[in-house]
Amino acid sequence: MKIDRYSLKEGLKIPLMVFPSMAVIVLLFGGGLVFGLLQSLGYLPVAGLTDFTFSHYVNVLTDPTFLRSLWVTFRIAFIVTLLSTVIAVGMAFILREQFPGSRITTFVFQIPLPVPHLVAASAVILLFAQSGLISRVAVALGFIDAPSGFPVLINDKLGVGITLSFVWKEVPFIGLVVLAVLQSVGPKYEELARTLGANKRQRLQYVLLPLIMPGLLSTWIIVFAFTFANFEIPLLLGQTFPQTLPVQAFQEFQKPELTSRPIGMAIATVIAAITIVLLVAYRRLARYSRA
Amino acid sequence: MSSRRDQQSLEQTGKGRGLSKGHQLNWARWVTVGVIWIVVVLPLTALFLRSFAFRWLFPDILPGQWGLRAWDYTFGESSRVVEALLNSVGVALLVTMLAMIVGLPTARALGMHDFRGKKVVEWILLTPIIVPVLVAVMGIHIVFIKLRLTGTIWGVALVHLIPATPYFVLVMSSVFANYSPALEETARSLGANKFRVFRYVTFPAISSGLLVASLFTFLISWSQYVTTLLIGSGTFVTLPLVLFPFLGGGNAAVGSAITLIFVAPAILVLILTSRSLGRGSTVMGGFGKI
Numbered sequence: 239m240k241i242d243r244y245s246l247k248e249g250l251k252i253p254l255m256v257f258p259s260m261a262v263i264v265l266l267f268g269g270g271l272v273f274g275l276l277q278s279l280g281y282l283p284v285a286g287l288t289d290f291t292f293s294h295y296v297n298v299l300t301d302p303t304f305l306r307s308l309w310v311t312f313r314i315a316f317i318v319t320l321l322s323t324v325i326a327v328g329m330a331f332i333l334r335e336q337f338p339g340s341r342i343t344t345f346v347f348q349i350p351l352p353v354p355h356l357v358a359a360s361a362v363i364l365l366f367a368q369s370g371l372i373s374r375v376a377v378a379l380g381f382i383d384a385p386s387g388f389p390v391l392i393n394d395k396l397g398v399g400i401t402l403s404f405v406w407k408e409v410p411f412i413g414l415v416v417l418a419v420l421q422s423v424g425p426k427y428e429e430l431a432r433t434l435g436a437n438k439r440q441r442l443q444y445v446l447l448p449l450i451m452p453g454l455l456s457t458w459i460i461v462f463a464f465t466f467a468n469f470e471i472p473l474l475l476g477q478t479f480p481q482t483l484p485v486q487a488f489q490e491f492q493k494p495e496l497t498s499r500p501i502g503m504a505i506a507t508v509i510a511a512i513t514i515v516l517l518v519a520y521r522r523l524a525r526y527s528r529a
Numbered sequence: 530m531s532s533r534r535d536q537q538s539l540e541q542t543g544k545g546r547g548l549s550k551g552h553q554l555n556w557a558r559w560v561t562v563g564v565i566w567i568v569v570v571l572p573l574t575a576l577f578l579r580s581f582a583f584r585w586l587f588p589d590i591l592p593g594q595w596g597l598r599a600w601d602y603t604f605g606e607s608s609r610v611v612e613a614l615l616n617s618v619g620v621a622l623l624v625t626m627l628a629m630i631v632g633l634p635t636a637r638a639l640g641m642h643d644f645r646g647k648k649v650v651e652w653i654l655l656t657p658i659i660v661p662v663l664v665a666v667m668g669i670h671i672v673f674i675k676l677r678l679t680g681t682i683w684g685v686a687l688v689h690l691i692p693a694t695p696y697f698v699l700v701m702s703s704v705f706a707n708y709s710p711a712l713e714e715t716a717r718s719l720g721a722n723k724f725r726v727f728r729y730v731t732f733p734a735i736s737s738g739l740l741v742a743s744l745f746t747f748l749i750s751w752s753q754y755v756t757t758l759l760i761g762s763g764t765f766v767t768l769p770l771v772l773f774p775f776l777g778g779g780n781a782a783v784g785s786a787i788t789l790i791f792v793a794p795a796i797l798v799l800i801l802t803s804r805s806l807g808r809g810s811t812v813m814g815g816f817g818k819i
Contacts, residue, residue, distance in 0.1 A: 356791065510661065
């Protein structure tokens, strides 16, 4: 790490440089979490609630609806992370080679990444609804003859539409991380392993996977956290019941009676707690892979 | 003599293996390439067709009648699209500017200095990336009401700043990590003041990285949905807010038209930055190694 000589002279320089962004995050984000925690504990003076209580947590954590939502949210985030990883790693192995059209294909591969989630949801509806484009192609090919013959993939029980939108968004994210590692390492280790007699499967297992694993693990945590916390995709493409946790928290929070706010906040705090565990895991992992 | 022959035969078998392997790979390669193009281009094409379709009855794969009605409605006065578009651009510009002001010094400190508490700063920056911003925004909503920030561009910009600031700082800190301050010292020793050092030395060196970081920070604000929904209170609407009702069973042609407007900056940014980013090293790849 470079040490700037000027910083040693002026001891206040670094704190002053760091202060503005830290103030923004600590005040707005930290403050928001603290106010949220207070509300979840029943402290909401505006609504005349000033007594601290754990009852909202007890109610939430013993509510079967909450437990079903928690399960649905976990299941979707897990499946999305798993599917995206398998597809992304496979595609990254192909895209790392130079071939005619590889540059433009890598560019196209990246497109979903900066695209807003709502766009992915919009496209999934257009393509996968029962009267959507794919259903029409199925009619043309003679597989079905009416929209009702097409499987329900939007607002469905298994969350297929949700999963498709997320996977579309997350594959390039994971793929680019893997691609960056593969390209920075280059073919030298693989060639070395090959000259030592390693076959294709051995090269994959003992050379390539260990190389991409650290980056992949931290990317998993981010993708899992993103999927777990996303609001608009499950709101649009999910079932009305059970919903995912962020949707449930927000809808409870938005109910007109102010007394349901603490319940919404308690659910939201549970979400925050789960993601804080992910954050700690992420930092541990970063330290481990740097060492 | 014999060793040379061995070598020759080795090379030959090597070549032979390489060929058959290359053949196998080619097959997987073209399938992958095809899948990537179809999966990315088809949804965008479908949105495009839908927005220009006047009638698109069920089993038809292409619209029966074309028309500009959806686009007319979108840019007409009864939809709030133009207002929302201006709000979206305005708040995203404001957020980018604010993130730059609060974030540039921190990014420089992180990228170029080792200091006590650096770990803590990294923790604080990482937290809003993994812990959902929605939770904090729900918590702070009541304070924003008291401060009369709900329904205003400032209130919305402040909550967008929560995800935007860490992102901007982390991308810029990696730009600063590759930047050498030696020229700054030279400029200072030649008598340049602080402003001139920044204007003529620092800025040109970091400008391309700064452009990329700013464009992606713009997109973070641009994509926000639920934070704007909560703090905008219905009076301050952005593009995703007017888009949403059209997706859940509203007019699909109008929904597709607004979706296309909504996706345009993302694709534009990707085109603008792909050249400066080059193959493999992208700012989004960097996103993963925060």
